[in-house]
Amino acid sequence: MTATLLSIKGLTKAYPGVIANDDVSFEINEGEVHALLGENGAGKSTLVKMIYGLVKPDSGTMTLRGARFAPPEPRAARAAGVAMVFQHFSLFDALNVAENIALGMETPPPMRDLAGRIRTVSETYGLPLDPYRTVGDLSAGERQRVEIIRCLLQNPRLLIMDEPTSVLTPQEVDILFETLRKLTAEGVAILYISHKLEEIRALCDRATILRGGRNVGTCNPATTTAREMAEMMVGNTFDVPARAGRDLGEVALDVTGLSVRAPSAFGTSLKNIHFAVRQGEILGIGGVAGNGQDELLAVLSGEIKNPSQAIKLMGVPIGRLGPNARRKLGLLAAPEERLGHAAAPDMTLTENAVLTGAGREGLLQNGFLRWTAAKGFANRIITAFDVRTPGPDNTARSLSGGNLQKFVIGREVLQRPTVLVVNQPTWGVDAAAAAAIRQALLNLATEGTAVICISQDLDELMEISDRFGALNEGRMSDIKPAQGLSVEEIGLMMGGAHGMVVAHVDA
Amino acid sequence: MLTLERRAQPSRLWTYLTPLVAVIATMIAGGALFAALGKDPIEAIATIFWEPLFGEFAFYYRPQLLIKAAPLILIAIGLSLGFRAGIWNIGAEGQYIIGALTGAGVGLAFYPLEAWYIFPLMIMAGALGGWAWAMIPGLLKVRFGTNEILVSLMLVYVAEQLLAKMALGLLRNPDGMGFPGSRNLREYPTAHNAEIITGTGIHYGVLAALIAVIFAYILLNRHILGYHIRLTGQAPRAARFAGVNPTRLILFCLGMSGALAGLAGMFEVAGPSGQVSIDFNVGYGFTAIIVAFLGRLHPVGILLAGLLMALTYIGGEIAQGNLGLSASAIQLFQGMLLFFLLAVDVLTNFRVRLALRGTA
Numbered sequence: 001m002t003a004t005l006l007s008i009k010g011l012t013k014a015y016p017g018v019i020a021n022d023d024v025s026f027e028i029n030e031g032e033v034h035a036l037l038g039e040n041g042a043g044k045s046t047l048v049k050m051i052y053g054l055v056k057p058d059s060g061t062m063t064l065r066g067a068r069f070a071p072p073e074p075r076a077a078r079a080a081g082v083a084m085v086f087q088h089f090s091l092f093d094a095l096n097v098a099e100n101i102a103l104g105m106e107t108p109p110p111m112r113d114l115a116g117r118i119r120t121v122s123e124t125y126g127l128p129l130d131p132y133r134t135v136g137d138l139s140a141g142e143r144q145r146v147e148i149i150r151c152l153l154q155n156p157r158l159l160i161m162d163e164p165t166s167v168l169t170p171q172e173v174d175i176l177f178e179t180l181r182k183l184t185a186e187g188v189a190i191l192y193i194s195h196k197l198e199e200i201r202a203l204c205d206r207a208t209i210l211r212g213g214r215n216v217g218t219c220n221p222a223t224t225t226a227r228e229m230a231e232m233m234v235g236n237t238f239d240v241p242a243r244a245g246r247d248l249g250e251v252a253l254d255v256t257g258l259s260v261r262a263p264s265a266f267g268t269s270l271k272n273i274h275f276a277v278r279q280g281e282i283l284g285i286g287g288v289a290g291n292g293q294d295e296l297l298a299v300l301s302g303e304i305k306n307p308s309q310a311i312k313l314m315g316v317p318i319g320r321l322g323p324n325a326r327r328k329l330g331l332l333a334a335p336e337e338r339l340g341h342a343a344a345p346d347m348t349l350t351e352n353a354v355l356t357g358a359g360r361e362g363l364l365q366n367g368f369l370r371w372t373a374a375k376g377f378a379n380r381i382i383t384a385f386d387v388r389t390p391g392p393d394n395t396a397r398s399l400s401g402g403n404l405q406k407f408v409i410g411r412e413v414l415q416r417p418t419v420l421v422v423n424q425p426t427w428g429v430d431a432a433a434a435a436a437i438r439q440a441l442l443n444l445a446t447e448g449t450a451v452i453c454i455s456q457d458l459d460e461l462m463e464i465s466d467r468f469g470a471l472n473e474g475r476m477s478d479i480k481p482a483q484g485l486s487v488e489e490i491g492l493m494m495g496g497a498h499g500m501v502v503a504h505v506d507a
Numbered sequence: 508m509l510t511l512e513r514r515a516q517p518s519r520l521w522t523y524l525t526p527l528v529a530v531i532a533t534m535i536a537g538g539a540l541f542a543a544l545g546k547d548p549i550e551a552i553a554t555i556f557w558e559p560l561f562g563e564f565a566f567y568y569r570p571q572l573l574i575k576a577a578p579l580i581l582i583a584i585g586l587s588l589g590f591r592a593g594i595w596n597i598g599a600e601g602q603y604i605i606g607a608l609t610g611a612g613v614g615l616a617f618y619p620l621e622a623w624y625i626f627p628l629m630i631m632a633g634a635l636g637g638w639a640w641a642m643i644p645g646l647l648k649v650r651f652g653t654n655e656i657l658v659s660l661m662l663v664y665v666a667e668q669l670l671a672k673m674a675l676g677l678l679r680n681p682d683g684m685g686f687p688g689s690r691n692l693r694e695y696p697t698a699h700n701a702e703i704i705t706g707t708g709i710h711y712g713v714l715a716a717l718i719a720v721i722f723a724y725i726l727l728n729r730h731i732l733g734y735h736i737r738l739t740g741q742a743p744r745a746a747r748f749a750g751v752n753p754t755r756l757i758l759f760c761l762g763m764s765g766a767l768a769g770l771a772g773m774f775e776v777a778g779p780s781g782q783v784s785i786d787f788n789v790g791y792g793f794t795a796i797i798v799a800f801l802g803r804l805h806p807v808g809i810l811l812a813g814l815l816m817a818l819t820y821i822g823g824e825i826a827q828g829n830l831g832l833s834a835s836a837i838q839l840f841q842g843m844l845l846f847f848l849l850a851v852d853v854l855t856n857f858r859v860r861l862a863l864r865g866t867a
Contacts, residue, residue: 335748
């Protein structure tokens with residue numbers, strides 16, 4: 001019989017204009033993996049921040065192992081046995097593993113002792129890691145290990161993990177799960193935040209689902225289908241994107257032997273990339289973040305020019321052309337970063353519609369902007385893509401992530417591109433909006449557009465792409481038909497486990 | 508406890524209200540300052556803000572207001588274009604001097620010829636001179652990645668030396684019995700930037716400032732180039748994605764601000780000042796930076812800010828004369844205006860809330 005570790009009763013936290021958490025109650029047992037599910041903006045991160053002492057609840061109580069628990073700051077939460085692995089790592093590239101871990105400690109022991117303890121912990125939990133390696137040389141999976149070991153050194157009773165698999169290949173995910181199972185066998189509880197429903201079904205014992213800041217139910221993921229969980233998150237049923245049979249046309253975009261030097265010290269160089277996309281085809285490009293995705297989009301959109309003949313659009317070399325000349329020829333793009341790259345945060349939706357639509361939508365007359373036409377275009381995007389906003393005069397910043405993403409994708413889709421390149425089209429977007437965006441990409445392909453979808457979400461890529469390739473350290477894997485690809489094959493295309501070793505579960 | 512919360516979008520109301528709040532706060536703090544100096548604060552404030560407009564000698568001060576405001580507005584409009592795009596031309600003072608030198612130089616070269624085309628040529632020469640001086644930091648920036656703030660600022664001192672050299676050498680009045688300074692252009696009708704309507708202070712520079720305001724308004728709100736300027740300032744990465752050529756934009760913004768500053772210098776030397784002299788420049792190029800921000804980098808705002816700034820200048824001079832306030836007290840007063848403006852700017856983007864500590 002497992003005992004209750006953390007019990008949460010009636011937690012409420014309101015921000016101006018929005019109630020982030022409304023009377024949320026649930027319990028986490030010792031030794032269980034408890035999933036926290038919900039769309040973006042459902043209140044998951046606020047809830048977790050309250051448990052970790054980053055945010056104070058307006059009302060409600062928490063009880064940890066029978067004692068009242070109200071951490072005023074993360075330090076108190078850590079002292080009580082709560083540790084957290086954030087989605088974004090806070091590590092210094094130039095320091096080694098032990099130095100990074102020492103930086104996060106209140107009273108770090110001498111470096112030699114610390115290195116010894118890191119070795120012990122990493123061996124015990126099957127997370128082999130050399131304390132003297134420089135963090136800058138580690139893969140994303142290994143960096144995550146540093147964060148996990150940093151937490152484990154505190155002997156936590158509750159480990160909070162925020163989207164831990166978003167930076168991992170399938171092989172690396174398996175290794176992580178072994179470690180987590182070993183931890184739970186010792187009685188550590190894990191609060192696991194994720195969008196990935198199949199993962200939750202494989203790993204978690206229970207799932208609490210948040211919607212609009214409220215707890216809308218707890219379920220056993222092993223016996224609930226992914227679709228049922230998704231519908232609990234969204235609150236109603238939604239359509240899974242349907243793919244129609246498509247006829248492939250000519251090769252729309254042909255990339256042969258494309259090599260690009262990294263634009264900055266932290267960028268990735270693209271090395272001898274080959275691929276071709278036909279009209280009506282969706283090419284999915286996977287890979288762990290930071291393996292050249294941003295650079296590939298920039299070199300295709302024209303933000304990085306490439307004077308070689310490596311990129312051909314409908315047979316015409318376009319490497320020397322800038323973004324607007326490429327748009328004129330029919331090559332459109334939607335970058336990953338919505339605010340600041342795809343859209344200007346403080347500009348209105350009308351102004352943001354001009355950002356890429358000025359030429360193709362005829363919003364210019366002798367260099368003068370036709371604001372009425374621009375507003376009309378913005379309104380068409382808002383209507384066609386169900387963008388929730390009071391109107392086109394609102395700033396991009398005021399929209400939620402999902403709505404702005406629909407706007408940004410819609411802006412390109414409505415311009416009827418010959419080739420559309422999208423990077424992370426549904427990143428941080430709720431399930432219903434993600435389904436709508438994927439459907440729009442599929443429809444576009446049906447109408448004959450060649451679509452290149454760069455994404456880190458493998459489920460998404462498998463759902464919509466005809467063929468699949470992966471970027472690994474700036475190199476492109478062989479392109480294979482997406483149907484029939486096994487998870488193992490995909491993982492190997494993404495670079496496998498990047499040399500990481502499987503956990504010793506029998507230890 | 509007071510907390511600041513970011514607004515979802517900048518408040519429209521506060522965008523218009525903050526300059527007013529800043530002016531009122533300046534009056535209060537300035538009043539306290541004057542009181543501490545042993546002057547009647549109400550009288551001092553009234554002298555600065557009321558006397559030039561509606562006082563006994565307003566007929567004299569009102570034209571002065573336009574004469575002072577015109578170069579400030581002209582320069583600030585040019586600067587605001589660059590500032591909007593994140594291109595910081597701090598050296599308008601230098602471009603103003605060079606514009607005056609080239610403008611006056613062309614005029615003096617024709618002396619004593621009387622012809623209709625001389626004044627237009629001087630206008631072009633003035634704009635071109637300022638433009639060329641601004642191209643130095645511009646080209647260095649796009650070619651070698653130098654910092655335009657430093658280069659443009661340092662070129663102010665070079666321009667000042669050049670001004671002294673010209674006033675003592677090449678442009679010195681041959682009939683001036685060896686005194687430094689050029690011929691007085693006011694005595695050379697063809698080259699004189701005279702009042703268009705006598706007694707109003709409206710010379711061609713005032714007209715040019717008004718045209719610049721309208722031009723900048725249309726550029727920023729209606730033209731794709733103005734859109735690209737705003738986009739570059741707000742989101743440089745998005746600007747690149749939108750196909751903005753950063754090199755062209757930098758050269759346009761610096762060139763435009765230089766040309767307008769040069770124009771201001773030319774109108775000043777051919778009109779109110781009249782001659783190239785060692786102490787020709789009085790800091791319009793630097794004050795215009797304050798005017799540009801006081802006007803929120805908006806053309807109409809700059810128009811009003813330029814007039815307000817000119818008012819504090821003239822009012823300040825009256826206060827110095829009538830009340831015996833020191834020049835540094837007046838400068839402090841003007842500095843407060845910018846300080847308060849930047850401080851209350853917070854209200855546009857943030858909401859101030861009285862928050863109770865959360866229940867622990």
